Amino acid sequence: MKTKAAILREVNKDFEIVELDLDPPKTGEVLIKYVAAGLCHSDEHLRHGDIVPRFPIVGGHEGAGIIEEVGEGVTRLKPGDHVICSFLPVCGHCRFCASGKSNLCDLGATILEGCMPDGSFRFHLDGEDLGAMCMIGTFSERATISETSCIKVADDVPLDKAVLIGCGVPTGFGSAVHAAATEPGDTIAIYGIGGIGINAVQGAALAGAANVVAIDPLANKREMAEKMGATHSVASAEEAHELVQQLTHGVGADKAIITVGIVDTAVTTNAIHCIRKGGTVVITGLADPNKNTIEFPGALLTLFEKRIQGSLFGSGDPFKDIPRLVNMYQAGQLKLDELITSTYSLDQINQGYQDLLDGKNIRGVIIYD
Ligand SMILES: NC(=O)c1ccc[n+]([C@@H]2O[C@H](COP(=O)([O-])OP(=O)(O)OC[C@H]3O[C@@H](n4cnc5c(N)ncnc54)[C@H](O)[C@@H]3O)[C@@H](O)[C@H]2O)c1
Ligand SMILES: [Zn+2]
Ligand SMILES: [Zn+2]
Known part of the structure; x- marks a missing residue:
């Protein structure tokens, strides 16, 4: 054929x-x-x-x-x-x-x-x-x-x-729900609002996060994030850091999720500084596997029990998650x-x-x- x-x-x-x-x-x-x-x-x-x-x-x-x-x-x-x-x-x-x-x-x-x-x-x-x-x-x-x-x-x-x-929905949704294990009341920072990040926004909101902070330099992305459940949106990691500090009274984000197109050391470093003690950075975005995209003092992990979690397919099970997400779409929960x-x-x-x-x-x- x-x-x-x-x-x-x-x-x-x-x-x-x-x-x-x-x-x-x-x-x-x-x-x-x-x-x-x-x-x-x-x-x-x-x-x-x-x-x-x-x-x-x-x-x-x-x-x-x-x-x-x-x-x-x-x-x-x-x-x-x-x-x-x-x-x-x-x-x-x-x-x-x-x-x-x-x-x-x-x-x-x-x-x-x-x-x-x-x-x-x-x-x-x-x-x-x-x-x-x-x-x-x-x-x-x-x-x-x-x-x-x-x-x-x-x-x-x-x-x-x-x-x-x-791909886009289970990966983004699962990054928030499975990999970051978003809980009601959490503050979640999401870096990069494309086909993956927008679904991390939906997942974090549906899991009950109190604050969903969407970060993207592009205005059209931030606008869409706010329509899909983000409570706040900002253009840069610096603005996100300041906003998260205010929202959490200096504690830091419970979880950060990286869904930018190309992951680099700047975004992973920003995310690790944005989360609180015992918080998690989820890395979903990809980059050249031969490049070192994580470079910060390991002591941050030891002394503050910060965690770095990679995530593939939103850390979910395709045969469980795909039918469930279809149901959520048909029920009007997932857009x-x-x-x-x-x-x-x-x-x-x-x-x-x-x-x-x-x-x-x-x-x-x-x-x-
Ligand atoms: N882990 C997995 O299972 C899995 C599955 C699918 C895709 N991915 C990866 O996820 C990433 C995102 O994919 P996509 O299709 O959503 O990409 P996309 O290009 O549609 O979206 C990426 C967004 O990131 C924004 N961005 C770029 N640099 C940024 C920065 N420093 N800070 C904030 N925002 C920034 C861009 O403006 C864009 O809106 C890609 O690396 C892709 O390969 C991973
Ligand atoms: Zn994909
Ligand atoms: Zn198998």
Whole structure:
């Protein structure tokens, strides 16, 4: 079968729209037709080389679609099923899945190679294998993916909105609810209001934080944060520090959550100084894995019992959190429609990423025909 897809061949080159050969599903795999794909900053990291995958690769790891075909041994899904893809596969029985940390499933080891769990590839171009970002490659009209990446949802869930529950929502929401363990009355500082940070704002507000302080240099981001549950918004870490000191009578924030596009030492240092004794800094944003992005005296951790907590997929379990977030959307508790600030065709993907870099969007989404 043929499929149109946006691929990256090397660092610092734009997405290229090509027609690929796509294999049919093998054992445990399904053929999905994507309805929508979100433009998350993580794919931008691949494009600009902050994180280097195996090239060439089909981009996209936030997606939702409809199952068209299932391979041998697939019991959980059938053609016609509507699914949200998890950007991390869940095997269900490795040590991490078995202990309620399925976001750390061993199958996640090859998400940047983009191959199937058996090491082979399903996308090809002129005889060359292409990986699929996070094993799902949602910047393709169709993809053959593992059933371990698919969470079935009811047919009446609007996939063009629920697509955000593949990455941005669980990552941001979980950063506040699971990783930061926000409690009623907390003061939470959130650095960076994109597709991830806005959902940390929603998560912190829903968990009962008394003060949700959104920090972003861009006015449109701060405005949206205040609509989504932030009690305060400021343009810089310095203003945030001063405000948090006032709000907490000099105690400091209970938790800080870092969701900026590219994490650096300035933001991690600001966050560690912003939290109170015994507080937590959650690091959700990514950066070049070869750069030291944390540099401050370790004595701050020892003497004040401050904690640094990394967070992947919001430290949640995709098969538990994705259906729960869908329920919250349907119940009107969680907002999604407002977060989609622009939609694009697949052909407009480079414009979509330019808009992300220019700070125009909360989340841009590709809608397929
Ligand atoms: N840990 C995970 O599981 C996971 C999952 C998805 C994405 N991510 C990462 O999360 C980060 C955010 O992704 P996104 O899609 O929301 O990005 P985005 O580009 O849409 O948003 C980032 C926001 O940060 C703001 N910003 C930049 N520098 C800042 C600073 N110093 N202080 C305050 N605000 C600042 C920008 O203005 C922008 O609004 C990226 O690094 C992405 O790769 C992590
Ligand atoms: Zn993402
Ligand atoms: Zn597992």
